[in-house]
Amino acid sequence: MQLSFTPDEIAAIVQPRARRGATGATICGISALGTARPGELSFLGNPRYKSEVTRTKASVVLVPREYAGKPRSGQLFLVVDQPSVALARVCARIEPLLWPAPPPGVHPSAVIAAGVKVAATATVGPLCVVEAGAVIGERTHLQASVFIGRNAVVGDDCRLMPGVRLYAECRIGHRVRVHANTVIGSDGFGYELVGGRHEKVPQIGTAIIEDDVEIGAGCAVDRARFGRTVVGEGTKIDNLVQVGHNATIGRHCILCGQVGISGSATIGDYAVLGGQVGVA
Structure with a gap:
């Protein structure tokens, strides 16, 4: 360069x-x-x-x-x-x-379901999959192999790096950057012991990423058991961070590498969590 x-x-x-x-x-x-x-x-x-x-x-x-x-x-x-x-x-x-700005449009190898709304100024890269009902905002760039689930929403001026997964019904705000292989909306870790066996508790909530958030590579933000998991406006998350189901992270926080936030935990605004900190 x-x-x-x-x-x-x-x-x-x-x-x-x-x-x-x-x-x-x-x-x-x-x-x-x-x-x-x-x-x-x-x-x-x-x-x-x-x-x-x-x-x-x-x-x-x-x-x-x-x-x-x-x-x-x-x-x-x-x-x-x-x-x-x-x-x-x-x-x-x-x-x-x-990261030169690509021309807007949908790559021929991308799979776009019927009813998807892709803004005219957005870019959908090679091998992306966008399921029915999803919305891709203005000037947003989905790099190669991004998956956007059913009825998920990606706001304006976002950049999703290769391999990002946004599961069904989850939402990303405006000016959000998500790095490679991060998953937003995977199931929360919930089980009940029934008759000597661990029975899965369905996770039917969602995950919300507010405006101006950046999430590093290899992170997981779990969907809520019910209700919402929320990452607040302006928060910056380093690589390999786990955010559990129904957690709420405030505005303009800093979460360093390998932080773990357990389910239903609440982090206030402007909090700074150093590497490998756990919050339960």
Whole structure:
């Protein structure tokens, strides 16, 4: 993936509060302070790496306002409020090169049932299956081998990566990104011991993913026994996370890798759960 930004183009993206120094280098890459080379962009996102700024060979460095150091000759410091956020703004300009927007339409190998509503601006990739009554919103992209069950709904501006499964009657809001091989709406884990045998309890509820959620690869969000399992607006979920039936996760939470949320648990808004945390 080829990158090419002038220092002025980087500045236009990050809108610095001040500039220190100057460089004529074309920016062709992004690296950490310790490994950056001339022609690359770097940033000071954590004060513990402050000493590396004086040694970095990066041509452009994003630094916070409290950093008082001066750039070397041929080096530009762009002073911003939050260097990590500023870098994310640059990466947002680069991301379309990694995931170029496909033309809208349905791939010939996809299987689309009668009565499905696919927005004219949506893209349905190779080998996808969309069952009867499902709705696919505007500008949404289903990558290869995505399954959308009966009467399921995917909102606008979503991206479902290869192998995502959205089971029947479940719903995804707007601007949601779901990574490869995640399953939404699989049966909750419910059994009753009857006559010495485990008898399955039917799971007839649904799973709801609200707007602006991102779910990592290999996750499972189980459907409710009855009612709803809910992942709240703006929540971000790492890889290999299990959300049990009838759980409610609040708005703008962070769930790190291998978190497990048991059935009927409730997580409030803005909660942060570190790796392998379990909530019962």
